[in-house]
Amino acid sequence: MSPSNKLRFLVLVTAAVAGAWLSFRMHAPVAQPGTATVLAAPEVLPEFSLLDQHGQPVGREVFYGHWSLLFFGFTNCPDICPTTLQVLAAAKRELAGQGFKTVPQIVLISVDPERDTPDIIGRYINHFGDDNLGITGNLEELRKLTDGLGIYFAKSPVAANTGNYSVDHSAVVLVINPRGQFQALFSTPHTIENFTDDLPIIMAGN
Amino acid sequence: MRTKLLLLTACLLAACSSRGDAPLLATDVIVTRSLPGMQMSAGYLRLTNNTQATITINRVTSPDFGSVEMHESSLENGIARMRALQDFSIPPGQTVRFERGGKHLMLTRPGEDIDTVTLDFFADDTLLLSITVEPERVVE
Numbered sequence: 171m172s173p174s175n176k177l178r179f180l181v182l183v184t185a186a187v188a189g190a191w192l193s194f195r196m197h198a199p200v201a202q203p204g205t206a207t208v209l210a211a212p213e214v215l216p217e218f219s220l221l222d223q224h225g226q227p228v229g230r231e232v233f234y235g236h237w238s239l240l241f242f243g244f245t246n247c248p249d250i251c252p253t254t255l256q257v258l259a260a261a262k263r264e265l266a267g268q269g270f271k272t273v274p275q276i277v278l279i280s281v282d283p284e285r286d287t288p289d290i291i292g293r294y295i296n297h298f299g300d301d302n303l304g305i306t307g308n309l310e311e312l313r314k315l316t317d318g319l320g321i322y323f324a325k326s327p328v329a330a331n332t333g334n335y336s337v338d339h340s341a342v343v344l345v346i347n348p349r350g351q352f353q354a355l356f357s358t359p360h361t362i363e364n365f366t367d368d369l370p371i372i373m374a375g376n
Numbered sequence: 377m378r379t380k381l382l383l384l385t386a387c388l389l390a391a392c393s394s395r396g397d398a399p400l401l402a403t404d405v406i407v408t409r410s411l412p413g414m415q416m417s418a419g420y421l422r423l424t425n426n427t428q429a430t431i432t433i434n435r436v437t438s439p440d441f442g443s444v445e446m447h448e449s450s451l452e453n454g455i456a457r458m459r460a461l462q463d464f465s466i467p468p469g470q471t472v473r474f475e476r477g478g479k480h481l482m483l484t485r486p487g488e489d490i491d492t493v494t495l496d497f498f499a500d501d502t503l504l505l506s507i508t509v510e511p512e513r514v515v516e
Contacts, residue, residue, distance in 0.1 A: 248418040248482045249449045250456040252408070293413035322455055328447065329460030341456040358451050359477070 203368035205356065208375070212351035216318030220279070220307035223292025228305060230350050237274035237373055238303075238346040239365075242321050244282035244337050245294040251278075254341065254360050259298040261365035268366075272373055274345070279315070280306040281323035281339045319344065319352060345372055399427045400466075400497075400505045407493045409511040410486050417441070417511065419481030419495065420474045425466035434463035435498040442485025444495070449477055 215230040243251035280286035291304035323339040345354040405421040446461040
């Protein structure tokens with residue numbers, strides 16, 4: 171084979187390989203989350219004004235510029251809330267350990283602002299990681315956010331005549347994208363694998 | 377009835393331990409360490425009734441906490457709820473599980489510098505079982 175034919179042959183082979191690769195990429199199935207529900211059209215968060223763990227006012231802008239895992243709970247919840255936060259913290263650690271540069275911030279918004287002061291929610295949420303965010307504040311402002319997101323919560327007596335109360339609340343974990351939009355949600359039961367499997371897909375698809 | 381209860385009590389207290397042949401056997405006992413600044417821990421365990429009679433427990437106390445309540449969490453339609461349990465029964469040969477997302481102990485007002493936690497399980501005023509464990513950190 172002459173040098174010019176050899177070159178022509180190499181160009182043809184390269185083009186064929188590139189074409190095949192391009193065709194594969196174009197027709198390859200897009201990965202879908204296994205358990206999370208992704209909204210067809212992300213929703214802008216309602217406006218609200220609450221307080222972070224330092225007592226500083228925060229609104230929906232606090233979600234801008236990074237991914238967030240948003241959970242509504244309360245610090246006097248001995249079982250489901252710490253268990254959920256433990257799962258989120260472990261999932262974050264695992265994603266970071268796998269080399270993901272983008273890991274979401276864990277955000278706990280209290281549904282028990284009567285007992286959860288900024289200081290209390292701050293000490294609580296800091297236990298589950300360094301860069302977590304705790305939010306509490308005025309009940310009316312909290313309602314603006316929860317009503318807009320379809321999050322339920324209600325005070326409920328634990329036992330008759332004790333004066334002690336619990337707060338029934340939605341246990342979903344919401345995924346908020348860096349534009350401050352509600353993009354996806356994880357329903358219960360929460361497992362580390364559900365988050366480590368689906369979060370990279372959700373965040374890559376944004 | 378009183379004789380039966382006394383016999384059962386004597387039998388249980390004679391073997392209140394984690395031995396496999398104990399009449400009331402506690403296994404997989406976990407008491408979470410209170411988070412910094414918080415006044416609360418949770419307790420999880422399995423209780424197996426190795427006797428021929430149903431055992432009903434209606435009170436749990438701890439000298440290491442101001443209060444111990446028996447609770448049950450549930451998840452219905454995505455809503456987390458928690459309610460107090462007045463008592464619970466363990467049929468003969470059966471195991472009742474206190475686990476995350478279900479029945480659990482809520483321990484409040486911890487004492488200072490707790491190294492171990494003792495839990496005492498009662499049927500009315502009768503102590504049926506006493507166990508002592510080291511509390512665990514929630515996040516390692």
